[in-house]
Amino acid sequence: MKSLDELKRIKDQTLKEMDLRQAKERGKIVVAMGTCGIAAGAKDTLMVIIDELSKADVHDVKVVQSGCMGLCDREPTVEVSMKNQPVVVYGDVDEANARRIVREHIQGGKVVTDLVIKRENI
C-alpha cells in the first residue's frame, strides 16, 4: 500500500461487497417466496435480479423476500416499489422476465406493461 489511489480502490471494491448493509433509498423489489413461489422458480428469479442489479451497478434498490402474496397461479411474483411511484406487481417472472424488469423498469424507468398483474392507483 503506497498511495491514496490504492486505498480508494480497496474502498470501492469492498463497498460493493458490503452493499447489502447500506441504506437503499430509491426503492425496493420484493420477491414472493412462498411455497408456490419457490416451486415456480422464485429463487432463481431472486438471484437473477440481484445479479442483474449488480451488473448494472445499481446500489440504491433493496431486494428482499416476502411470503406468498396470494397469486399462486401467477408465480413467481415480484413487487416493485420505487420512491414516489405507484407500486407495481408483476406475474410469471421467470429469469428472462426478471432481467427485463431490472433493465426496463429499474434502469429505464418504464413499467413492463405486459407482465403487470396489479398496479396501485395514485
Added chain:
Amino acid sequence: MIRNQLLVCAGGACITSGEKSVKDVLVEELKKNNIEDEVQLIETGCMGACDLGPIVVVYPEGTFYQKVNVKNAPLIVTEHLVKGRTVPDLLYSEPVGEKKAHTSAEIPFYARQVKRVLRNCGAIDPLSIDEYIARDGYFALAKALEMTQEEIIKLLIDSGLRGRGGAGFPTGLKWKAAREAVGSPKYVVCNGDEGDPGAFMDRSVLEGDPHSIIEAMTIAGYAIGAQKGYMYVRAEYPLAIERFDYALSKAREMGFLGDNILNSGFDFDIEIRIGAGAFVCGEETALLRSIEGKRGTPTVKPPFPAQSGLWGQPTLINNVETYANISQIIIKGAEWFRSVGSLKSPGTKVFALAGNVQNTGLVEVPMGTTLRELVFEIGGGIPGGKKFKAAQTGGPSGGVITADYLDMPIDFDTVKEIGTIMGSGGLIVLDETSCMVDVAKFYLGFTVDESCGKCTPCREGTRQMYQMLERICDGKGKDGDIQKLNRLAETIKDTSLCGLGQSAPNPVLSTIRFYKDEYEAHIGEKRCPAHVCKHLLVYSINAEKCVGCTACARQCPAQAIAGEVRKAHVIDQSKCIKCGSCYETCRFGAISKE
C-alpha cells in the same frame, strides 16, 4: 452471488450468552438448505444492546433479531431466508405494549444514539481491514501524513476534544506538549487498562473496531515525532488482545505500519503490552512503569509523561476512546466535531449502562445529554416499577448523580460541580432498594483492594475509612463518625501520591453530601432505610398472616424460630443471624423485614 448478509454480534456479552453455538447452528442450517453460497455470515463487534443478545441482523432488510438461541436460530434460515417470512417471535418488542420493532432504528435504545466512536462496532467485521477501509479507514492517516505536525495539533486543539479516560484534559494540548518536549526517541501509548467495575467501552472498541485505534496511534506518532507505540491492554480482555493483534498484523501487511508508511518516509510500529491485573495500572505513571517491565506503581507528577515518560523519554498517553475520535476529526474537521456536545465538552461520550435499568449495554450520546434521557429514554427506565434513586459515575473514583439532577446536562464540568466525575463512562443505575452507605462501602472496598500500597494516605487511609463504614453498616456507628470520615477523606485527597488515592474518597464524600440522612439513620437509629445492611435488619412474623406451616422454622439455620403447627410462629431475636432465609421461604407474606 450473495443475496443476504447475516451480521452476528460477537461482542463479549453476546459470546457469553451463547453466540458461538448460535453461529454454528446458523452455518449448519444454511448448508442444510443449500443457501450457504447465497447468504454470507459475518461476525461483528459489540452492537451495544447487551441484554438483548445474542443478536442477529439480516440485511438488506436490516431485520433485528434478538435473544436468539440454538433452538430458534434455525427459524431465521428456514423462515426468513428460505421463505421470506419475518420471525415475529425474535423481534424486539417494547416492555409495554404489543408493538414490535423490525429494525434497530425502531428500537428507542438505538434511535437516540449518535454513533461516532462506535460507528463501526457491530457494523463491520473487525477482522477485515478491507471493511474498515471501506468505511473511510486509513484515509485519515493518508490525509494526516500530508499535513504538518502543527496543523494536526492545531486541528485537535480547535476541535476541543478532551481526554475520554475521565479527567477531560484537552487532548490537543497533550499532543502539543509531547511534540514540543525535547528528547528522542519519543513514544505513543494507548491506555486500554479499563478497570472500573461495570465499564466496558474501551473493550468494545478494541474488539469491534481495532483498526481505528491503530490508525489514530499512528497519526499521533507522526504528530509528535515518535516511531514506536505501545498498546497497554488488561489481561482480562483476551478477545480484545486477539483481535487487536490480528489487526496489527494486517496493518503491517498492508503497509499502514512499518517503514515508509504510504510513501511518506514516516516509520511507525505498535507493540501490545498485556497488563498483569492491577487497577492502579490505569493510572498513567503506573502504566508506564508496567510497560517498562517494572512493578506497576505510580510516580510523582511532575514531571509529566509528555516530558519524561517511558524510560524517561517524552511520551504521549491517551485512552482508547480518545484515540477512537481522532481519525474522524482529521477527515471531517473541528467544526464537525463541535457540531454535537456542549460548548466546553464537544463530541460524544460512550457510556456503559448497567445496574437497575431496563436496557443495559453500550450507548453513545452527545455530551450534555441529561441523565433522564440516558436512564429513562435510552435505558427504558427502572425495571419492576421501582423508583430511580441515583446513578453512580466514574467508578471507584466518582460519586453519585441524584434524582434532583436528572435534568442536568452531563459533561466533564457539570458532574464535577456536584462532586462526581465523568470517569471513563461507567454508569450504574441505582433504584430505591440501594443503600447508599453500602454502595460507598462497595467502591471503597474496591480501592482498598487495589491500592498499590506505595503511599500511606491511600494504603492506610482508605482502609481506616472502610473499617468505619463497616462499623456503621454493622450497627456499631458512633456520633461523630461522619465528621471523622469527612476529615480523613479530605486528608487522603490532599496527600495521596496518585489519582487513585486522590479520588478514592469520592464515593464516600458524594454519598455523605446527598444522603447524609441515610448515614445518620445507620449511626443514630441503627436502621438501614433501604433494608440492605444485614446487621440492621429485624425480621419478625406477623401473627395474623402466619398459618403455622413451619416452613420457616425448618429453613432457619440458627433454630431461631419457634412455634407449633398451625399456630403463629415467633422469631427469637437473640438467636437470629439475619440470613433472610425465612423471608425467602414464607409463601404467605407473613415475615417482614424492617
